[in-house]
Amino acid sequence: MTSPQPRPNVAAIPTYVAGKPPAPREGLTVYKLSSNENPYPPLPGVVEAAYAAASRMNRYPDMGNADLYGALSRKLGVPTEHLALATGSVALIYQLVQAFCEPGDEVVYAWRSFEAYPIAVTAAAATSVRVPVLADGRHDLDAMADAITDRTRVVLVCTPNNPTGPAVSQSDLDAFLAKVPPHVLVVVDEAYVEFVRMDDAIDGLATYAAHDNVLLTRTFSKAHGLAGFRVGYAVGPEPIAGALRAVSLPFGVSSVAQAAAVASLEEEAALLERVDALVVQRDRVVAGLREAGWDVPEPQGNFVWFELGDRTAEFAAAADELGIVVRPFAGEGARVSIGEDEANDRIVELARRFG
Template identity: 80%
Template sequence: MAQTPQARANVAAIPTYVPGKPPTPRPGLTTFKLSSNENPYPPLPGVVEAALGAAEAMNRYPDMGNSALYAALSDYLDVPVSDLAAATGSVALIYQLFNAFCEPGDEVVYAWRSFEAYPIAATAAAAVSVQVPVRPDGRHDLDAMAAAITDRTRVVIVCTPNNPTGPGVTQSELDAFLARVPSHVLVVVDEAYLEFVRMDEAIDGLATYRAHPNVVLTRTFSKAYGLAGFRVGYAVGSPAIAGALRAVSLPFGVSSVAQAAAIASLASADALFERVGALVDERSRVVEGVRAAGWDIPDAQGNFVWFALGERTDEFAAAADELGIVVRPFAGEGARVSIGEDEANDRLIELARTFPR
């Protein structure tokens, strides 16, 4: 029998990414999608106009060097252009980091449960995932993560705030952790939900990357900026790290429309922080309402809350669906619920009051 082409063995082991599903249509009832941590607000002022203007030149390739975007980010963050790398969302940067820094069999250490794409990207790069359980309160166990580093470790990820559990890492915690990480190990500080953080001693990612040549920050325009459909993320790291990311990037990966929308979003900082502030206020209202209903949920520093439900997760998700809201269940563990429109948040609080604990 003739042989057929075979993918590498690790490809068959890649876990499937499970996206947040849309709500079930219910006649007479407005339904809400709270399963994907999307921003419920429309694009920021000037973004649609910039995107439409860029779309008029869709017959041309985008700027492969992202030069205008890098210039805008450089001004906004006060970092050199040489320290920047852009990609189709921060998740693409995670893939690129593993591809650039991991040989097959190298280890990647990260908290679990954390962002669902980490084990997918690690397996795709033929790296080995070392998953360190989060603490009962959903926080990173940084001591255990430091102890998990071996001679085979090449990358460590700190997701703060942690998706899907919610808590963030403090600067003193991160500093103590970095002091234990060998200088040749790349530390990725995933700040996808940076703009929503309102905790004491929140980390200063830019100061941390400047102080530690082995630290790279990953950020996104998908969450606070509301550009999830355009897929724009960026990394901030030393010239060597950022250069490696650019070297393995997909040519023309970030579209002209996405670049224009991201630049326009940076120019609307006042409107951005007004909207983020409103979402943070809603997050506080939801947390207070859920806790008043008797739930002990973790600290929420992203645009979502976490219910540790164990084997009742699917039952909770079904009850939410009956109320016209769809949540993101992680079977056997818990459910993540995004902060959405006021009415959607009201229904979540109602669910917390009525679902048996």
């Protein structure tokens, strides 16, 4: 050995594949539907707050995140000690695996699910236990409970599930939690919680309050439209939230991101109006897909899932011809975000052509 070598697990870390941006096309408006971004601009007052914070960029951010912790505490009705912030909810996933797993410990999660999960687990030298989703894209919670062993330290429940779309119900989550040993941390990843419109939807705050081993993760990237600023937060019992804060990157959430998040929280009425509009578009797209003969999983986020198998690359190419970029998962399917009205029309057109 003639040079410094990383730990062996580093070489095994999967590569995160980001949504591809569209290439400009002459005479055709192109749309990026590959990253589940909010097509709306920032909410009123957010840009102004961000500009004001940017004018002080020569100063470090408030490492205590006092304004944002205070705003979240008031909105959610939880103590600030039960909150943890990070650069997006994905950073919280990295932090919690780092904080709760020794090398070789197991992390159970559905698959396919959020592709950052195996990256975070492998980076911590922990072991992934992937439990296949059901045929309709839902978590197989019974199988996930059966997969828990003496080595399991964390279980990740992505609801709505990215990329397949369905959400877990409260009754199913309650039944699952009753089977989980109390020393196992159950993470309810609610990145798309604002978009859920289903009977028996999860009440995340009530669930965490009733259990000592449940943590919620949420983000400002989706419904709030602050994907470029990277702000996520966790809600959990003080010992768990405190552990996440202990391993967090100092000054990780920028001053601009904090100011934008606080301003966005103050515009809840406008936020909900936009989310409702996106849900209407989602339902319109799903109706069009089913009319075209597609049996897509029930979407509860801001995206739809096409199960395509070996035709995934062909589907992505057909989408590109229509000026929309989707997120293909080779050999499995494609996730398509709900976007602008014209983009959504093209999703339905794509489904009719490709079917």
